[in-house]
Amino acid sequence: MAGVKKPVNIFKLKNLGEPKGVFNWRLWFAVISFGLLGAARGVDEGLISGAFNSKHFQKTINYSSYSTVDQANIKANVSSMVQIGSVGGALFAFLICDRIGRIWATRQLCILWVFGIAIFMGSNGNLAAIYAGRFICGLGVGQTPVVGPVYIAEIAPASIRGLCTCIFTGFVYLGIVLAYFTNYGCQIHLGDTNASRWEVPTSLHIIFATLIFILTFFQYESPRYLIKQGNKDKALQIMSRLRKLPPDHEYVLHEINNIINSHHKEMEASKGSGWLGILIEAFTIPSNLYRVCLTITAQIMSQWSGAGSITLYAPDLFKLLGINGTNESLLVTAVFGIVKLVASVLCALFLVDFIGRKRSLLIGITLQAIAMIYVAGFLTAVPGLGRKGYELTAAEKGPSKGAIAMIYISGFGWALGWNSMQYLLTAELFPLRIRAFCTSLAMVFHFGNQYGNSRAVPNMLLETEDRGISPKGTFWCFAAVTILGGIWVWFMVPETAARSLESMDGLFELPWWKIGRHGNLDAERRDGEEEENKGREERVERVEKVV
Template sequence: MGNPVGPGMWKAALAETPREAFNWRLAFSVLCFGLMGAARGLDEGLIGTTVTQKSFINEYNLKLTKSQNATQLAQRTGNITAMVQIGSVGGALIAFIACDKLGRLWATRQLCTIWIVGVIIYITSNGSYGQVLAGRFIMGLGIGQTTVVAPTYLAEASPRSIRGLCICIFSGSVYLGIMLGYFANWGTSLHISNSTSKQWVDATILHIIFAGLIIIGSFFALESPRWLAKVGRDEQAAANMSKLRKLPLDHPYVQAELIDIHDQLEREREATLGSGFLGPLKELFMLPGNRYRILLGLGCQLLGQWSGAQSITIYAPQFFQTLGVTGSSEKLFATAIFGVVKFVSAIICAFFLVDFIGRKRSLATGIIIQFVAMFYVAIYLTVVPSATTGKLKSASQKHAGTGAIAMIYFSGVGWALGWNSIQYLIGAEIFPLRVRSLGVSMIMCFHFVNQYGNTKAVPQMLVVGAPGLSPNGTFWFFTAVTLLGLGFVWFFLPETVGKSLEGMDELFNLPWHMIGRKGAALTAGKGSVAEAMMLGDTEKVAEISREEQVENVDGKRTGGR
């Protein structure tokens, strides 16, 4: 009987986790950092519907005129919509420095401050196109950091048995923000006059509310024990780990985690001795195991961002209009329900799938659902091109159109179960501690570069008669990328459920062609004291513990730091 993989590893990890580790202090920290996902969600939910509101359209000239054709209008709309993504590229890079130098808590406070400043500049623009772009760029500098700081903290603070759940609280909060943004704009379109600019400003205030709540919550959360150990604050690291697990410091579960943290740090220090300022960068790209990790993370971002669902999230009203939903309120309502569907799907993934059936199966399930949805819509728009004008001639065309609208909702389900959860989860848990924030920062920088690209491209891709892709061609493109993503997941993505963060080294040190398909089975219970304890490998536990005791005597990990 081989080593447990997937659900088997999760069950073993869950059975070995003391009940005390699931406590209110951990829940509070997870909630505080998980809510940062709402930063991106609010922007995506608000801006996609804001640019369709009459008050915003009139204020910033987002309409066809004699001097502005459909392509120029799409470019202007794309500039406003995508400016947060441009800022987020810089934010993702800033986050690496903030995370490593300031710690996870102070990085959170400074990013929320930048986020609030950007929102204030944005909502006080009073018709100034340049100020809107500037405000949204600064918002992006703050929002982009959330995708690095929050998943990194959640991965480091969570027990491995529920690490997927905890990180997916972040991705679930993305859809909480999207849903609230959709409903806020739908509500203001119904209850605030189109003639006043306050129609969109009132909804945008949600950004400031969430940023304020996160700043306040950060003063009651505990700093990451792994970051404290990394900067040499060992006593505080041990104390925080004890508090997060609600277990005494000498408890075997706590001691196993601390031993693994110090053991990995020592190995990394020895491997990069004398590498200087560029050490982390060299470590990330020169070591084969780390190089595979960075390429895996970049591949997930590329395929996820161009699979189409993210574009539909941002431009949901336009996509519903393409499929025949007319009327401003009707489009906003359909979009709001789309937000609910995605939010519920993300919560289901977090609580019932990503740990229980594993990362790989959850992602593959989501991609298959997304593929079917995109394939149907592509066929529909090819067979019934008149759908883009809202002129359906027969009852069968109308029924097929209803099916296409339903498939947009299904694509949201697939995205929430698949790429959206994994794109934050996998990057946060695969990197070694010394280069974790740098690795996540680079991956999320690439994430926002791709998001900016498709945010700018999609409005022009959907223009009927434009050179290149039309609406049906756009969905054929999404279909092809989704299918390619399924093959990528099968061959390259390893199963990481139940593995300790420090045990990942054993997995990624395998030959590259074995990591994705056989890595989990070959390395189950190897590479860390925590995993060895979980699977009852007493010899491995004793061996690593002896090594740890010798190094403690030599002063390498305690007094010598």
């Protein structure tokens, strides 16, 4: 009937006209190979807390000789040293990506990663060597969220770019799950006083780094990087292989021409060359500055929502909420890793490219906020938790189980929301010329805030006269930041699903206060008008030829 709108199926993947051959094994092999870089962070976050709780490791560094406050500081330093190293890694990742390409950048970060872990494992209890090894490891790990998502976003077709980039975050959780269960298995079978209890799990770092290094020799360089370097012929050849279509196929030529034209526009509009030109282009063009502010704020909001520190200190937090015993704590933590892995898979397969980035992010933030408020309320009602000798009463055991379930829900929401979107939005928003630099800048804030959060949490959880805000204050802080982040996303973050990387500029042509709420609708309207005008011009040309 005229005037009646058809219902919109928000779970339907947008049809962008890709030929059947585009979704082939070469594409998925490349996506999975670079997605494995996500395991770098996951393995470290899942391993270090378990390793630190090993009695052998504690004996090696003479941990019991320190005061309670000094122990909290040492634990925070060892756990967070990878994050502070990652700040440096993320900072120079864009230089390496743009100078030697995405493939060689991956190889050198794997070497740094292994070198740092080797120093850590061979430290023989020397705290300085432990700090140095984890810092060097961080220099490699810090490059992974720049190189991995950028490469994946540059080779993925627009309609499944979200799914492909979320594979990176999925491997973050695969690394966490493997790390958690390796810690648990070694605790059960090797004993708490055996050196192998923490050395065997730590070897996961070397296994993943070596596997990724080998896989790079079977991958192609990013066509977008090659075009940026002026190598158009090789870019066309590689795009043809990735899409499994002949080089003269209309789809391949259209994609390559769009990249070339977009790059030319960027070069013509740039304010200079080299470092200075990139900096000026990123910070003086209003649409680019908005994108920079968007990604930086996303990193700040996501890290201080608390979910990252929950992953890092999960065994300690589960003990705080009433889980007794090292084995039980490690098992519950391992299940927590599975929950987050399942959530990341659901986000990749069923949400991010179907209902959109923004809806998925808001759903995740809502779940996370509910969980944080419950845990904060529980800790407020039971202030004795965390103190030595405190036993839960019968009336408190039920709410305690609810708080543990809420930690799971917070992890589920984190995987659906912030943890997927902080990489995806960063990788796909920026023009080609400044993409690597802006992604590096965002990851500097990512790891800087992750370091600050992971370094602060052990002290925040303390409840002494001169430091700490107590467990309840810590979770109320996380809840407040999560709610604030949800409000910010609603008003400021535009929808980017199903748009090509070269069409992102259209989202940011509105005044800044309208972009989050109206940017996508306005861009779609203008895209439709451009397509209509283009079709009209083509029809006119055909008529003129006939005449």
